[in-house]
Amino acid sequence: MSQVINQFALAVAKKFQRRLAFDARFFQPDWTTAAVAAVAAKGSPLPGICAFIDGTGQNLARPKGKDNQAAFYSGKDSKHTTRYQGVVAPNGVLGVPGYSDAHLDVGCRDLAYLNVLTPLGPRHDAYILEQSGLLDNLKRVWPEETPWCLLGDSAYPRSKRLVRPAKRDEGWTATTEALNAELGRLRIVIEWAFGASGYGVASRFEGVVDSRRMLVGERPVSAYMLTAVLLTNMIVCDDQSNPVAQYFGHKLAIPSLTEYMAPLSPSER
Incomplete structure (x- = not known):
C-alpha cells in the first residue's frame, strides 16, 4: 500500500x-484587477495587493546519516524540516512556487521542492522567493505601469511587486505600527490556507505534518x-467556499473544478 501511495503522489505532483x-x-x-478590488474592499491600507505570500515548514523524522541530518536541521526550531513557499489569492486558491522534478522524489533516493523549487531544508523565505522565479513570472504577465503586488512578511525584501510590513530599524513610528497591524490583519489568510481547522492543507491531510511519517530517504515527502x-484546491473549487474567500466576502470568484483542472495552454505554463 505504501508503494502505491508513493507512486500516486509522485505521479500527481509531477503532472501538476x-x-x-x-x-x-x-x-x-482581468483576474488581478478583481483580486485587488477584493482586497481593497476589506480595507487594505496599501494599493495594488492581490495575493499573499509566506513560507511554511514541514517537520520531518530524523533523517539517516549525518550529512542528511545536517542538511535538514533547523537550529532555530531545533527540528529537522523543509520549507515551502505559499501564495494564496483572496478566493482561497493556493499555489506553491515553484517545485521542480529534481526534488519531487528526493524521498526515494539518496539525498546528494520547492524551489529550485522548494529548496530542501530550512531555507530562508527570501532565498526561496529568489530561486522560485515568481517575481519574474509576474513581470511577464503584469503590465509595467500597474501597481499590482503580493503582500508578504518582514522576511521578504521589498520590491515593486512585493510589499511587506516595516521593520523596527526602518524608522518606527505610531503610523508605521498601525500600518503593520492592518497588513497583519490581511496577511493572516495565508496561515488559514495551510492550517485552518477543517479547511487548511494540514487539517485536511494531517499525514503531511506528522513528522514521524515524513521519512526523507524513504518517502517522497515533497510530493506528498x-x-x-x-x-x-480541488475541494475548494468543488465546495465554492473556504475561510479565505469568506473573509473577503467572496468578491473574487472561485474557479469551478472543471476550470481549475483544465489543461494549461503553452502560454500559461
Missing part, C-alpha cells in the same frame, strides 16, 4: 507541479505536500 508553481491564468490583468495542496 507547473499549475501549482505558477498558474498564469489567475494572474492575468504538493499533492495535498492540489487536492485541497
Whole structure:
C-alpha cells in the first residue's frame, strides 16, 4: 500500500507541479484587477495587493546519516524540516512556487521542492522567493505601469511587486505600527490556507505534518505536500467556499473544478 501511495503522489505532483508553481491564468490583468478590488474592499491600507505570500515548514523524522541530518536541521526550531513557499489569492486558491522534478522524489533516493523549487531544508523565505522565479513570472504577465503586488512578511525584501510590513530599524513610528497591524490583519489568510481547522492543507491531510511519517530517504515527502495542496484546491473549487474567500466576502470568484483542472495552454505554463 505504501508503494502505491508513493507512486500516486509522485505521479500527481509531477503532472501538476507547473499549475501549482505558477498558474498564469489567475494572474492575468482581468483576474488581478478583481483580486485587488477584493482586497481593497476589506480595507487594505496599501494599493495594488492581490495575493499573499509566506513560507511554511514541514517537520520531518530524523533523517539517516549525518550529512542528511545536517542538511535538514533547523537550529532555530531545533527540528529537522523543509520549507515551502505559499501564495494564496483572496478566493482561497493556493499555489506553491515553484517545485521542480529534481526534488519531487528526493524521498526515494539518496539525498546528494520547492524551489529550485522548494529548496530542501530550512531555507530562508527570501532565498526561496529568489530561486522560485515568481517575481519574474509576474513581470511577464503584469503590465509595467500597474501597481499590482503580493503582500508578504518582514522576511521578504521589498520590491515593486512585493510589499511587506516595516521593520523596527526602518524608522518606527505610531503610523508605521498601525500600518503593520492592518497588513497583519490581511496577511493572516495565508496561515488559514495551510492550517485552518477543517479547511487548511494540514487539517485536511494531517499525514503531511506528522513528522514521524515524513521519512526523507524513504518517502517522497515533497510530493506528498504538493499533492495535498492540489487536492485541497480541488475541494475548494468543488465546495465554492473556504475561510479565505469568506473573509473577503467572496468578491473574487472561485474557479469551478472543471476550470481549475483544465489543461494549461503553452502560454500559461
